[in-house]
Amino acid sequence: xxxxxxxxxxxxxxxxxxxxxxxxxxxxxxxxxxxxxxxxxxxxxxxxxxxxxxxxxxxxxxxxxxxxxxxxxxxxxxxxxxxx
Amino acid sequence: xxxxxxxxxxxxxxxxxxxxxxxxxxxxxxxxxxxxxxxxxxxxxxxxxxxxxxxxxxxxxxxxxxxxxxxxxxxxxxxxxxxxxxxxxxxxxxxxxxxxxxxxxxxxxxxxxxxxxxxxxxxxxxxxxxxxxxxxxxxxxxxxxx
Numbered sequence: 478x479x480x481x482x483x484x485x486x487x488x489x490x491x492x493x494x495x496x497x498x499x500x501x502x503x504x505x506x507x508x509x510x511x512x513x514x515x516x517x518x519x520x521x522x523x524x525x526x527x528x529x530x531x532x533x534x535x536x537x538x539x540x541x542x543x544x545x546x547x548x549x550x551x552x553x554x555x556x557x558x559x560x561x
Numbered sequence: 562x563x564x565x566x567x568x569x570x571x572x573x574x575x576x577x578x579x580x581x582x583x584x585x586x587x588x589x590x591x592x593x594x595x596x597x598x599x600x601x602x603x604x605x606x607x608x609x610x611x612x613x614x615x616x617x618x619x620x621x622x623x624x625x626x627x628x629x630x631x632x633x634x635x636x637x638x639x640x641x642x643x644x645x646x647x648x649x650x651x652x653x654x655x656x657x658x659x660x661x662x663x664x665x666x667x668x669x670x671x672x673x674x675x676x677x678x679x680x681x682x683x684x685x686x687x688x689x690x691x692x693x694x695x696x697x698x699x700x701x702x703x704x705x706x707x
Contacts, residue, residue: 485608485680486692534613534678553610553678557695560607560638560679561594561650561670 479546481510483524484555487531490524500546507533508542511554532557563622563634567615569641572648581635586655589633590666593652598645601686607640607649610678614640617677625654625669629661636669638679668706675703 482495504510508528515525525531533540534553546552562584564577574593582589596605622636635653643649650673654665673679681693 482610484610484678485682488608534610537613537616539676553613555610555678556680556692558675558677558679559681559693559695560677561674561699 479510479549480551481514482551482553484553487524487555491520505545506542507535507540507544507546507552510546510552511542514554530556562632563626564636565615565618565622566637567609567618567640568637569639572637572639572651574648574651577635577637577651578653581633581653581655584633586632586662587657588659588662589653589655590659590662591653592650592666592670593648594650594670596643596645596647596649602645602683603686604684605643605645605647605649606682606684607638607643608680608682609640614638614678618673621669621672621676624672625665628668629654629656629665631656631661631665634665634669636673638673638677640679671699671702672706674699 478497479500480495480497483491488494501513504513511525511528511531514521532555535544536549536551618636618638622634626634631654633655637651639649652666652669654662656662682690683693684690
């Protein structure tokens with residue numbers, strides 16, 4: 478199982494801060510997972526309409542869309558950061 | 562001495578400086594970021610990750626301490642709801658001479674804008690609420706340190 482946590486406007490559009498899913502067959506990379514979430518339902522379509530604006534952290538490290546999810550148990554999906 | 566904090570409480574700049582300077586340093590540089598009340602802004606909210614935000618700040622602090630000869634480093638970032646005038650971020654860097662302290666201070670504020678999991682949401686007097694977009698210029702500035 479994979480725990481997904483959402484932040485900032487991604488969380489608002491998804492309507493939940495986190496969820497646990499069974500990694501869908503064929504979703505090997507972070508980009509695959511984002512595409513699957515966008516196709517799953519309307520809130521996913523809203524949150525992930527522009528996948529190039531989504532960043533990810535896998536097991537605590539920032540990764541690109543091409544990163545393999547492998548047997549990771551946690552992933553965070555969020556917009557580009559704006560601290561400071 | 563490295564001190565890193567992510568906190569919802571107001572940042573006590575004078576207290577942080579006193580603690581930071583306790584050892585005495587030849588040169589200390591500081592950066593204080595505050596909430597601007599532009600365009601009728603009434604609240605700035607900082608969203609964060611419960612684990613990775615602090616981890617990201619600690620990693621930046623460790624990198625800065627390794628890159629320059631720092632006698633002390635303080636990095637405090639506020640989270641949650643803030644009002645215009647409130648301090649968002651405090652960076653203090655000290656070294657025997659000014660060049661290292663100034664460079665480390667600039668490095669930390671540039672990199673934390675692009676590398677640390679923090680998100681700003683603005684609320685305005687007319688009811689508008691919007692998440693702040695990342696600026697291209699921030700990436701250009703952070704990229705100078707690669």
